[in-house]
Amino acid sequence: MKHQSVLADRERQLIHDLYPSLRxxxxxxxxxxxxxxxxxxxxxxxAMRRGPLTDLTFPTAYLKRCIVNLSKDQVRGFVRRxxxxxxxxxxxxxxxxxxxxxxxxxxDLPPQTRAVLYMREIEGRTFGEIGEIVGCTEKAARxxxxxxxxxxxxxxxxxxxxxxx
Amino acid sequence: xxxxxxxxTHAADxxxxxxxxxxxxxxxxxxxxxxxxVVSGSTRRGTMVTTxxxxxxxxxxxxxxxxxxxxxxxxxxxxxxxxxxxIAIGINGNEEVTQERAIEIVQEFAEDFRNDDIAALxxxxxxxxxxxxxxxxxxxxRANPEFTDCRITRDTVNGFVVACDVQxxxxxxxxxxxxxxxxxxxxVNPDGLIGVNSWPPPARLAEIGQDLRAFFEARYPExxxxxxxxxxxxxxxxxxxxxxxxxxxxEFVAYTESQG
Numbered sequence: 001m002k003h004q005s006v007l008a009d010r011e012r013q014l015i016h017d018l019y020p021s022l023r024x025x026x027x028x029x030x031x032x033x034x035x036x037x038x039x040x041x042x043x044x045x046x047a048m049r050r051g052p053l054t055d056l057t058f059p060t061a062y063l064k065r066c067i068v069n070l071s072k073d074q075v076r077g078f079v080r081r082x083x084x085x086x087x088x089x090x091x092x093x094x095x096x097x098x099x100x101x102x103x104x105x106x107x108d109l110p111p112q113t114r115a116v117l118y119m120r121e122i123e124g125r126t127f128g129e130i131g132e133i134v135g136c137t138e139k140a141a142r143x144x145x146x147x148x149x150x151x152x153x154x155x156x157x158x159x160x161x162x163x164x165x
Numbered sequence: 166x167x168x169x170x171x172x173x174t175h176a177a178d179x180x181x182x183x184x185x186x187x188x189x190x191x192x193x194x195x196x197x198x199x200x201x202x203v204v205s206g207s208t209r210r211g212t213m214v215t216t217x218x219x220x221x222x223x224x225x226x227x228x229x230x231x232x233x234x235x236x237x238x239x240x241x242x243x244x245x246x247x248x249x250x251x252i253a254i255g256i257n258g259n260e261e262v263t264q265e266r267a268i269e270i271v272q273e274f275a276e277d278f279r280n281d282d283i284a285a286l287x288x289x290x291x292x293x294x295x296x297x298x299x300x301x302x303x304x305x306x307r308a309n310p311e312f313t314d315c316r317i318t319r320d321t322v323n324g325f326v327v328a329c330d331v332q333x334x335x336x337x338x339x340x341x342x343x344x345x346x347x348x349x350x351x352x353v354n355p356d357g358l359i360g361v362n363s364w365p366p367p368a369r370l371a372e373i374g375q376d377l378r379a380f381f382e383a384r385y386p387e388x389x390x391x392x393x394x395x396x397x398x399x400x401x402x403x404x405x406x407x408x409x410x411x412x413x414x415x416e417f418v419a420y421t422e423s424q425g
Binding site for chain 1: 169170172173174175176177178179180181182183184185188189191192193195196197393394395397398399
């Protein structure tokens with residue numbers, strides 16, 4: 001026997017293959033306070049606790065949905081905490097300073113909207129596929145992208161207008 | 166204005182990359198004990214031959230019968246409890262919280278916090294405003310926050326706002342690496358219940374979080390998953406995480422200094 005491991009060789013290979021795209025997806029969808037790698041890791045752990053990764057028919061879709069759901073939970077958690085015991089705003093600014101203002105505006109959109117925009121604009125998926133991944137109808141995914149674009153356009157054009165005047 | 170795809174690409178590159186190999190190491194550690202997979206040497210096909218998975222339950226729990234009856238009973242119980250509370254509030258409604266009493270209530274809250282009396286904190290807090298994870302993490306870190314110079318900063322129809330300086334134990338992580346104190350602002354409503362407006366984390370906590378991760382990764386990778394989490398700045402707010410950090414604090418301080 002060569003080695004003992006909790007991960008089978010095929011699972012390792014799958015993780016290798018999936019990591020780059022999931023990492024980029026998590027960086028867009030996750031809250032700015034959370035390391036994208038932590039989200040990816042948590043998504044893998046949750047999937048693998050249910051069984052071998054290789055048993056999943058569509059592992060990318062499953063893991064992306066996990067990342068979206070984890071991100072939504074995180075955002076809810078931060079809101080609750082901000083309202084509850086700790087005002088995080090002061091130190092959240094530290095994170096924000098590291099990014100240009102338009103990226104911050106993007107990160108201000110809800111995780112699901114960011115996920116939809118990313119899968120549409122960067123991955124070129126259809127709204128039907130996107131809906132299946134994030135757990136909504138094709139029409140809802142389309143509306144979500146439209147609202148996200150509008151909101152972002154408004155914020156960014158306002159910002160540009162302020163900068164030029 | 167930048168194009169949306171540029172913006173998304175930029176956002177997709179944020180943060181430092183762990184890489185798939187390190188991710189696999191982390192997954193190995195996290196799944197150890199929960200899952201057992203024995204991978205044999207190559208067979209003629211070079212594939213895995215033995216796999217023992219953690220037993221999984223595939224049975225769907227039976228739907229409880231008479232669910233409606235249970236729901237009705239639960240509703241009746243809740244409605245009764247609400248009525249009792251409403252009557253109790255009505256009886257005690259005339260008792261006004263004065264400015265002095267509001268400050269006392271905040272000091273009692275601080276005392277309960279220091280005594281790790283989570284039940285008392287929950288009982289005196291406005292609904293859902295006690296974050297037990299935050300309290301447990303502070304205790305694990307031996308931060309022992311002490312409230313001083315409490316004073317009324319606002320007097321409104323919704324009660325008082327009390328501001329206090331919060332001093333941390335000088336030997337704790339916060340005081341040694343961040344700042345020895347912070348300022349908390351706490352609401353005391355007319356019923357004498359508390360709601361924390363703000364309790365900013367000590368200065369530099371976000372940077373300290375990153376340094377902690379680098380330190381544990383370099384020296385104690387087996388403990389990394391204990392301290393890492395989603396609660397704040399990539400850290401887990403648990404008692405165990407606080408204790409682990411506190412136990413290695415001297416070494417962490419020396420490590421950070423050596424890193425400049």
